[in-house]
Amino acid sequence: MRQFCLGGSCHSEAAGVRTTAQRSWRKGCAAALVLAALGLTLTCGVTSSGWIDTPFPGFFVMANRVVASVNLPHWPVAHHSDIYQHVVVAVNDQPVATSAELYAFVRSFPPDSALTYTLEKDGQISRITLPSLIFTVEDYFFLFATYLFTGLALSLIGISVWFLKPANPASRALFIGGLAGGFFALTGVDLYFPHWFFRLHVLSEAFFPAGLVHLALVFPVERLSRYHPLSLSVPYLVALALGAAYEFFLYQPAAYSFIHSFCMVYAGIAGLILLSGIIWDYHTTTSHLIRQRIRIILLGFLGGYAFPAALMLSSGVTEGGWAINYAAFTAFLFPLSLGYAVVKHDLFEIDILLRRGIYYLTLTALLSLTYFAFLALLTFTLRSSEVAHSPLFPLLFTLVAVLLLNPLKDHLQRGVDRVFFRLRYNPKKVLEVTSASLASTLQLDEILSLIWRTINETVGVKQGGIFLLPSNARQYAQVYPKTRNALHLPIEHPLIQGVQQKGRVFSLYDVADEAFPPEVQERDRKGLEHIGAQLLVPLTLKGDLIGLIALGNKESGTFFSADDSDFLYTLANQSALSIANALAYQEIQELNAGLEKKVEERTQALAHANSELHASLGQLEQTYRDLQHSHEHLLRAEKMAALGRLTAGIAHEINTPLGASLTSLKLMQDLVQEYSTSIGDSEVEERDHQEIAAQMDKLVRATQQWMEKAA
Known part of the structure; x- marks a missing residue:
C-alpha cells in the first residue's frame, strides 16, 4: 500500500512513533536496572545477615x-x-x-x-x-547497612538522572558513575562471604573513577568540545585496562593489592579533577545558573561531610562514645546534589532549595555544636555532681532544649537571610503600598508608570518594558516605556508560548533546558536578546495572558533571586487586575466619547434635516399655493372654454340658419333680377316664368324654415 503525506504529517507521525519507542525503551532499561539494583541489595543483604551472632577474626x-x-x-x-x-x-x-x-x-x-x-x-x-x-546486630547496622544504603542510593540517583535527562552528557556521566559506585558499595557487603560478586565489585571499582572524570569533563560546563569523543574515551580506556587486569590477577594477592592501590589513587585524582573543575567554573563563569548549581553541589558536599565531621568531633569529646560509621548514611547527599544540579534548570527552584539547605545545614551545625559544647561542659563540670545522675536531669535538659529551639530557629532564619539572601527592599511592605496606589487610579499610563517605578526602585532594573495585547490584535506591543520603535511579539512567538506553558516567571535559563531541541533553545535565546530581556513576568488574568513584563540585567550585576521572582510574580498579579480595570475604563471612556460624538453628529444631522424639512415645507406650501392658483386659473380657463364652446355653439346655431337664409335671399335676389330682365323677352316662355316663380317660392319657404330654426 502506498502512503501519501501532506505537509510533513508523515514525518511528524514517524518522529512521534520513534520518540514513543525511545521512551518505552528507556523506561524498560531503567526498570531493569532498578530491579537489578534492588535484587543485588536484597541478595547481599540476606547473605550478609548470616554474619550476625557469628564469631569472626x-x-x-x-x-x-x-x-x-x-x-x-x-x-x-x-x-x-x-x-x-x-x-x-x-x-x-x-x-x-x-x-x-x-x-x-x-x-x-x-x-x-x-x-x-x-x-x-x-x-x-x-x-x-x-x-x-x-x-553483632550493631556491627551489621554500622557496617553492612551503610554499604547497602549508600550503594542503593547511588544506583538509584544515577538511574533516575539518566531517565529524566537522557540527552544530557552530565546525566550519562552520573549514570555511569552512580551505577559503578552503587554496585561497588553493594557488592562490598559480599566481599567477605560468599564472594559471589567479587568480580563485579572490582569491575565497578575500576569504572567508578572513569565516571568521575567523565563528569568533570562535561559538568557544569562541557570542556574540550573540539576533542570531546577522544577525551571521553581516555578515562574509560584506563578503566577497561584496570578492569581487565583486576579480572586476570584477581586471586594473585600481590598484583591485586597493587591494582587496588592504583584504583584508589585513580579515584582520588578523579575526585580532585571534578572538585577543581567545579571550583574553577564557579570563579570563571558568567552564568548565574551554573553558579547556583555549583552552590547546590557545595551544599551537598557540606551536607554529606559536615555530619561526619560533627560525629568525629563528638567522638573526640566523648572519648570514643560515638561511632563514626553513622557518617556513611549522609555520603549520598553529595551525589544527590550533583544529580539535582544536572536535572534542574529552574533557577528559582534551585535558589529556594539552596536557601532551605543553608538554613537547615546551619541549624543542624549550630544545634550540634551547642549540644556538644553543653555536653562537654556537663562532662567536665558535673561529672561527679548528683544533679547529673538524677533521673530528672534528662527531662530538664530536654525541656530547656525545646524551649530554646524555636527562638533559635527564628534568629537563625533571619541571620541566614541577612547574610546570604539579603534584599534591598521589604516585599510585603512594597506590595501593600503598591496595591493601595494601584487601587486609587484607573488611568493606564499612571498604572504602568507606577509598576515600572516600583520595579526600578526594588529589583533595580532599568532595561526592559511592559507589553500588552490590545483588543482584537494578534501581537503584544510595548506600551511602556514609550519609544519610537516599539517592540512587538506575535501571539505565536515561542517566548509567549513558553510563558503561557510555564505560567510563572520565565527566565533566560529556562531556554537552556535540554528538554528543548538546540534549535528551539537558540531561537528562544535570540528572542530574548531581541527584546533585551533576561526575565519575562506574565500578566495573567483568569488564565489569559493579557501582557508581560520584560526585564533586562539588574544594576547590581547579580541575577534575580527566588524572592525577586516571587515579588515580581505577585506584583504582576496585582498589576494585571489594575491594568484590566484601566483598559476596561479606557474602553468605556472611548465608548462614551464615541457615543457622545455620534449623538452630536446625529443631533447636527437632525438639525440639518429639520432645516431642510422646514425649507421643504416652505417650498411645499409655495407649491401648494401655486397649485391652488393654477387650479383657479384652470377652472377659470375651463369656464371660459365652456363659455366659448357654448357661445360658439350658439353662434353656430344662429350663423347656420342665417347663412342659409342669406344664401336663399341671395338666390332669390338673383332670381328676381333674372325675372326682371326676362320681362318683355320673347324668348322667355310662360313655362320659364312659372319655373322661376316655383324656385322663388321654394327659396322663400327654405328661408322661412332657417329663420324659424334661428329663432
Missing part, C-alpha cells in the same frame, strides 16, 4: 585472603590498620588456603580467643595477635 578478608580495609572503632584491628592489604597465610601456624578455611578455623574457638595471624606482603612475613569477636 575481628577483621574481614576477601576471597583472595587479602585483609579488607574496613573496621569499626571498637574492633581491635582499628588500632592495627597497618595489616590492611596483607595476605593471611596462617592462623596459629595453621596454613589457610581460602577465606572459608580462615573463618572456619576462627569459629572453632570460643569468642574473645587470642589468635595469632601470619601475614605476608611483598615477600615479608609478619605476625599479629588479635582476639576473635562476635559480629
Whole structure:
C-alpha cells in the first residue's frame, strides 16, 4: 500500500512513533536496572545477615585472603590498620588456603580467643595477635547497612538522572558513575562471604573513577568540545585496562593489592579533577545558573561531610562514645546534589532549595555544636555532681532544649537571610503600598508608570518594558516605556508560548533546558536578546495572558533571586487586575466619547434635516399655493372654454340658419333680377316664368324654415 503525506504529517507521525519507542525503551532499561539494583541489595543483604551472632577474626578478608580495609572503632584491628592489604597465610601456624578455611578455623574457638595471624606482603612475613569477636546486630547496622544504603542510593540517583535527562552528557556521566559506585558499595557487603560478586565489585571499582572524570569533563560546563569523543574515551580506556587486569590477577594477592592501590589513587585524582573543575567554573563563569548549581553541589558536599565531621568531633569529646560509621548514611547527599544540579534548570527552584539547605545545614551545625559544647561542659563540670545522675536531669535538659529551639530557629532564619539572601527592599511592605496606589487610579499610563517605578526602585532594573495585547490584535506591543520603535511579539512567538506553558516567571535559563531541541533553545535565546530581556513576568488574568513584563540585567550585576521572582510574580498579579480595570475604563471612556460624538453628529444631522424639512415645507406650501392658483386659473380657463364652446355653439346655431337664409335671399335676389330682365323677352316662355316663380317660392319657404330654426 502506498502512503501519501501532506505537509510533513508523515514525518511528524514517524518522529512521534520513534520518540514513543525511545521512551518505552528507556523506561524498560531503567526498570531493569532498578530491579537489578534492588535484587543485588536484597541478595547481599540476606547473605550478609548470616554474619550476625557469628564469631569472626575481628577483621574481614576477601576471597583472595587479602585483609579488607574496613573496621569499626571498637574492633581491635582499628588500632592495627597497618595489616590492611596483607595476605593471611596462617592462623596459629595453621596454613589457610581460602577465606572459608580462615573463618572456619576462627569459629572453632570460643569468642574473645587470642589468635595469632601470619601475614605476608611483598615477600615479608609478619605476625599479629588479635582476639576473635562476635559480629553483632550493631556491627551489621554500622557496617553492612551503610554499604547497602549508600550503594542503593547511588544506583538509584544515577538511574533516575539518566531517565529524566537522557540527552544530557552530565546525566550519562552520573549514570555511569552512580551505577559503578552503587554496585561497588553493594557488592562490598559480599566481599567477605560468599564472594559471589567479587568480580563485579572490582569491575565497578575500576569504572567508578572513569565516571568521575567523565563528569568533570562535561559538568557544569562541557570542556574540550573540539576533542570531546577522544577525551571521553581516555578515562574509560584506563578503566577497561584496570578492569581487565583486576579480572586476570584477581586471586594473585600481590598484583591485586597493587591494582587496588592504583584504583584508589585513580579515584582520588578523579575526585580532585571534578572538585577543581567545579571550583574553577564557579570563579570563571558568567552564568548565574551554573553558579547556583555549583552552590547546590557545595551544599551537598557540606551536607554529606559536615555530619561526619560533627560525629568525629563528638567522638573526640566523648572519648570514643560515638561511632563514626553513622557518617556513611549522609555520603549520598553529595551525589544527590550533583544529580539535582544536572536535572534542574529552574533557577528559582534551585535558589529556594539552596536557601532551605543553608538554613537547615546551619541549624543542624549550630544545634550540634551547642549540644556538644553543653555536653562537654556537663562532662567536665558535673561529672561527679548528683544533679547529673538524677533521673530528672534528662527531662530538664530536654525541656530547656525545646524551649530554646524555636527562638533559635527564628534568629537563625533571619541571620541566614541577612547574610546570604539579603534584599534591598521589604516585599510585603512594597506590595501593600503598591496595591493601595494601584487601587486609587484607573488611568493606564499612571498604572504602568507606577509598576515600572516600583520595579526600578526594588529589583533595580532599568532595561526592559511592559507589553500588552490590545483588543482584537494578534501581537503584544510595548506600551511602556514609550519609544519610537516599539517592540512587538506575535501571539505565536515561542517566548509567549513558553510563558503561557510555564505560567510563572520565565527566565533566560529556562531556554537552556535540554528538554528543548538546540534549535528551539537558540531561537528562544535570540528572542530574548531581541527584546533585551533576561526575565519575562506574565500578566495573567483568569488564565489569559493579557501582557508581560520584560526585564533586562539588574544594576547590581547579580541575577534575580527566588524572592525577586516571587515579588515580581505577585506584583504582576496585582498589576494585571489594575491594568484590566484601566483598559476596561479606557474602553468605556472611548465608548462614551464615541457615543457622545455620534449623538452630536446625529443631533447636527437632525438639525440639518429639520432645516431642510422646514425649507421643504416652505417650498411645499409655495407649491401648494401655486397649485391652488393654477387650479383657479384652470377652472377659470375651463369656464371660459365652456363659455366659448357654448357661445360658439350658439353662434353656430344662429350663423347656420342665417347663412342659409342669406344664401336663399341671395338666390332669390338673383332670381328676381333674372325675372326682371326676362320681362318683355320673347324668348322667355310662360313655362320659364312659372319655373322661376316655383324656385322663388321654394327659396322663400327654405328661408322661412332657417329663420324659424334661428329663432
